[in-house]
Amino acid sequence: MHFPLLFAALVWACLLTSCATRQQDQPVEAAAVPPTGEAKQQKPKLHPALIPIALNSSVEEKSETPPPPITEPTRAEKIIRLVQNGGLIQAGRQTLVFSRYRRVPEARAGLYEDAIILGRLRRQLKQVRGLSGDVPGSATVNDARAYLVLEDGVGVEPAAGAIDAALKTQGVSAVHARIFAPIRL
Numbered sequence: 001m002h003f004p005l006l007f008a009a010l011v012w013a014c015l016l017t018s019c020a021t022r023q024q025d026q027p028v029e030a031a032a033v034p035p036t037g038e039a040k041q042q043k044p045k046l047h048p049a050l051i052p053i054a055l056n057s058s059v060e061e062k063s064e065t066p067p068p069p070i071t072e073p074t075r076a077e078k079i080i081r082l083v084q085n086g087g088l089i090q091a092g093r094q095t096l097v098f099s100r101y102r103r104v105p106e107a108r109a110g111l112y113e114d115a116i117i118l119g120r121l122r123r124q125l126k127q128v129r130g131l132s133g134d135v136p137g138s139a140t141v142n143d144a145r146a147y148l149v150l151e152d153g154v155g156v157e158p159a160a161g162a163i164d165a166a167l168k169t170q171g172v173s174a175v176h177a178r179i180f181a182p183i184r185l
Contacts, residue, residue, distance in 0.1 A: 075156060076179055082160030085167040086175070098163055099174040109171070114141045117171040121146050124165040130158035139166075144173045151180050 073081075076096060080088050083098055090097040109117070118141040125136035125148075135154060140147045146166040150159045159177070166175040 075152075075159075078156045079150075079160045079163070079177070079179070082157060083163050083167075084160075085164045089174070094179055096163075096177045096179060097174055098167060098177065100167055101173075109144045113171070114144070117141045117144060117146075117169065121166055121169045121172065124169045125162055128158055128161040128165050130155055131162055132158075135162055141172070144171055146172045146175045148175060148177045150177055 076091075080096065086098045086100040087102075088096060089099045089102065118139070121139055121141060122136045125131060125139060126133075132154065135148060135150065138149045146169065148162055148166060150162065154162075159179075163175050163177055166172055
């Protein structure tokens with residue numbers, strides 16, 4: 001038996017019948033005429049082989065899942081967005097580390113240099129609007145890194161202003177801001 005030849009003949013016969021059926025459905029003159037406004041609104045006919053078979057004859061309604069709840073940004077996220085003089089380089093447990101650089105440069109400053117930087121830092125922090133006197137008084141400097149304690153009583157904008165002021169201070173390479181609120185990043 002010549003099975004491959006028979007199969008090829010069967011495929012050709014199906015194709016020819018399909019083309020003949022399609023040519024009978026659409027006359028040549030209708031295809032050459034540009035469609036009018038009425039014809040544009042009609043849906044094109046699909047070949048019966050292209051129409052999907054419905055498993056269930058009833059129309060099922062699509063169940064829409066509710067959108068995820070919109071959560072308000074945390075205090076830490078708000079502070080991160082408001083800081084303009086540097087970027088967040090590390091987030092730890094209740095601590096955010098900011099720097100003007102992508103990586104904190106290694107700076108070995110002695111006690112004398114740290115004391116000078118601390119004086120500059122406290123002057124800068126006293127100029128921040130809305131910042132209580134506790135923040136400049138509790139600020140420390142170690143190896144040219146400023147350490148700030150921003151308790152819950154400090155607002156978001158004054159906290160971001162304090163971080164910005166510390167980043168602007170000459171000699172400060174990074175700012176470690178301790179925030180007493182859960183940090184979700």
